[in-house]
Amino acid sequence: MITLRISFLLAIDLVEEHAKKLPKKHKKKTKSKAKSKSNKSKKMPETANNSCYKVIEVQNPISYVHIEYELFPKKFKYGADVVCWGPVAKIFTKNGAKVLRTVTTNNTVWVPVFLEHYLNPVPTEEIRKLLNQVISVHIKTGKSSVGAKVKADKKKIFYLHKDDFHNDFFAELYTDKPIDKEEVRKNAIQRILLNLLNFPVNHEIVSWVYNMDDVHAHKICQIIIRRSVGEEIRCKEFCAEEKVAKKDKKKRKKKETKKSGGNYKTDLKIPSHVLLSDPLLSTFQVRETGNRLRQIFILMSSENILTTFQKQQLCPLVVKIRKISHLPFEILTRNGFSQIYLNCEIPDVCEFKTAIKPVCDTVHFDESRFVITSDLPEIKILEMLQTRRAILKILGVRSVSTKNLLQRKGNKKKNKKKEKLNQDKTGDDVALAVATFDLSALIKSFHLFKEKGQCYNMRSVTTEKPPKLDSYLMDRRFTINELNLTECAKNGPNSLLADPVLFWKGTTVKFEAHFLAPPHPLFHIKGASNSYRRLLVIIFNHGVAKSLFDNLLKHNYGILGPGPLLIPNFLAQKRYSVNPDQLNLEKEQVLSGFCVDDDNSVIFYIEGPSNGYFLELVHQITGLNYSTARVFYNSEYLFEERLYQTFQKNFGFLIITLKLPLVDIFTQEKTYIEGNVPVHCFKAIQKLNLILHSSTFKSILSHSLVPTEIELLSFSVEYGYQVRYHFKQLKKSSLFDVKTKNVDLFGQKRA
Known part of the structure; x- marks a missing residue:
């Protein structure tokens, strides 16, 4: 069963005349006829009966307030009328009435209105709708805003029980004289009835005016104490009001002034998701008040709203x-x-x-x-x-x-x-x-x-989303302006x-x-078939790098067929004919990524399906010595998509052979002059520099240090050789075969 609690704390100005007049205390008067009939009443002194209760008499009310709210749009509305006489306030609802002794501080009367609603569990579809809905609250002042019951009620004498004589907080008052034995009996019967009536039937919502919940009572007490000293209360914000045309605003203002005649009226919107995200307690404050309403606080809480x-x-x-x-x-x-x-x-x-x-x-x-x-x-x-x-x-x-x-x-x-x-x-x-x-x-x-x-x-952390590479750059020759002047996330002012x-x-x-x-x-995702894994290796031995490169070529050529490597502006050659049905079935097994060769080391970034040849490749690479290669890999990481889906059309890898070592590029002063290096190229330089100084694969991925497709292409055009790799018959090679030295990935001898 779902329980929704909502409290309104009203701060009303106390007029000086009412502040001077204290509530009158009446002594109980016994009739002479009653004395003659019963001897017990003669023996009992008047002070004994007087100690059971105190009488509080009020005169003219100082404020009328009408509260109405809609918990579920077009489904459930509920309201309450409040009459305040200063020391006493009476709350009227559809399900009954309640009288309270108020708290007065600094000529301000604090009146609490606590309401509870009970309903059956809500369907899942209604929970989803609740995230985008609002709770509308309407508050009005003035005698014309309250109902007929409030206007017809003329009781001005109330009774305070002896247990609340020394209670400085809010206390319940009674319209009839309370007697201890009858009160205990009434409370016992009331508890039994309430426990039975609190269970709603079907889609009904049961509502009651109760005594305050402990959480709400504690928060209300804090608000009164802090506001009496002048401290601010931390509250949530209401939903932003929608923009209305100026003409409509003027018409509304004219209508309100004519109808209200100086009375206060406000319409508030509370986000409904607060009942789900902050079920314990949420506090809101109405900043703009008027007509003797100094402050208004709204408290909301919920229980068991989700099964x-x-x-x-x-x-x-x-x-x-x-x-x-x-x-x-x-x-x-x-x-x-x-x-x-x-x-x-x-x-x-x-x-x-x-x-x-x-x-x-x-x-x-x-x-x-x-x-x-x-x-x-x-x-x-x-x-x-x-x-x-x-x-x-x-x-x-x-x-x-x-x-x-x-x-x-x-x-x-x-x-x-x-x-x-x-x-x-x-x-x-x-x-x-x-x-x-x-x-x-x-x-x-x-x-x-x-x-x-x-x-x-902002410039110390990578937060921008990687731009997507236009497909036309991969299908034809492109100019440097077309590459470097593509749309990218503009760096704002420092x-x-x-x-x-x-x-x-x-x-x-x-x-x-x-x-x-x-x-x-997290319990069954490990066996997903349509997931990918990622691997980053920095190899310091060119023989090992060449062996790894040959294995990648052999695997991808076995699926896509032989053809040219992905070298910028040299994509004119077409691949040999491949069966399209077979290509679609085996395309997911292709490995993709990039390779950067700077003569000192070779950086490989490889991504592929979580099951298949990728696991065999990982098994070979993880056996390398630390002096030979640095491996960044975590077997628990799974990914939904590839980062380099575009490179899959042409062999799957982008090969970048640099003119200068990366260390020399990093130390050049002209690299860091704004406008001297294209934006995409400069981002690739920054990320590669941070990769070389990273210690874990998690730090590389979480900080988005892997360069994007367009950044790699721009970096290759600026600092790389424009070469083409011709297909040759590949032989099986091992990553531990280090006989070939001083050669690049294409088998060419280095100077």
Whole structure:
């Protein structure tokens, strides 16, 4: 059974006249007839009966509030009317009424409205719809907004039980005189009835006005104490309002002013996914209030909204962004940044933006998302957890004054009107810093992942998505401009927050993630047939490199047939005829990748099917000595796609024979002058340099250090020889055959 709890905490201004008038305490009056009839009443003193309760009498109400909300769009609406007399407030609902003694601090009356709803488990389709829905809340003030029951109710005398005499918090009041024995009996019967009535029938929703839940009561007590001192409360943000035309806004304002007559009215939208991502408690605050309503807080919580079967079926991932700590806000404010927000990207899983917050030292977001991972391919989830990172970018909103722009235009009178309407104009959002998180810990267990990630400059971390290579570049000759001037992710202006500043301040982002159930793909994905493996080898012996190259040629030629290697701008020759049916069946067994030969070492990147010749190749390579080669490989890593699918058309590998060793290219000063080297080529140089300094295969994959197809082509055109390899009869060779020395991969002697 699902339990939904929602609380409204209203802060109402207390008029001075009502503040001076204290509630009256009445002594119990006994009639003379009753004294003559019973001797017991004569013996019992009046103070004994008076100690059972206190009488509180109220006069004119100071505020009327109507609350209405829609938990499920067009399915379930519920509302409550609140009448406040100052020390006493009465709550009216469809299912009954409740009277409470309020709490008064600093001439402010705090009135809580706590409601509970019970319903049967919701189907999985409704859970999916709930992620994109909102909970509409409408709050009105004024006597005209409440119902007929409230207007007809004329009770102004209430009773406080003796157990609540010394209770400074909210206490329940009674409309009749409470007697201990009868009260105990009523409470016992009420508990039995409520336990029976709480179970809904079919699709019904049972609702009650209860005493506050312990979690809600504790949070409400904290809010009252902190607000009385002047402290701010950390709350979530409502859904952003949709843009409305100016004419519609003017019409709405006119209608509201005519109808309301000065009364307060607001419409709020709460994201429904909060019930799934933050079931314990979510707090919202209404910033704009009026008509004696100083503050409004909304608290929501849920229990058992997902069944055990639904958790296993949907395999949901809950992502939470807590805060940014130690942000160098002085630098940002000096450069015109007044607001910031975060963009969270979990590759191939989800991407969302947080609410915009003002710039300060510690920025609290408290954003959460509920992501259903069962819709994604199983291998994609495993690949993301093992070899990818969650990327959180800090984006700044720069405010640009428009006064100078308006003064250049025609009439000054028109400009003054425009200045009043548009004092600030937001410019483009600028990426300030980035933090990354490794979620591989969620593979071993589904417990909470919590970490404070260090922030870095945007240019210190590779976060862009690799551009796809146009197929026409592989099917014909291309010019250098066509290659280097293709669309790529433009580097934005260098961020104001350099790495030394972020390290010195200790700027961090607090991030959390956890699965509600063990990730289902991790138990049976190992036997997947349509998966790929990756391998990276740096070989220092050219004899071993040539043997490996011959084996790759022999394997791919056995499937694709003999033909030219993939050398840029030398693809005119066609392959020998191959049976197309056989090619389609065996095409998946082709190995693909790239090879970079710089005379000092040879870098091989190989990818292929998880089962087949690739495993035999791995078995041979892993036996090499560390002085002969460095091998980067992990047998647990599986991938859904190839990185170099385009190279599969022509032998599968791109061979790059460099004019200079990589070390000389890295040390040339002209390489790092902006505009001297094409953008794609420079990215390939950066990634190859980091690969040579990497220690694990995970660091290479998680930081996206493997160059893309277009980056390798640009690097080959700039620094490589344009040669062609002619097919010859290949012989079986072993990787441990090191007799051939001082020859390149094509068998040519080196100078």
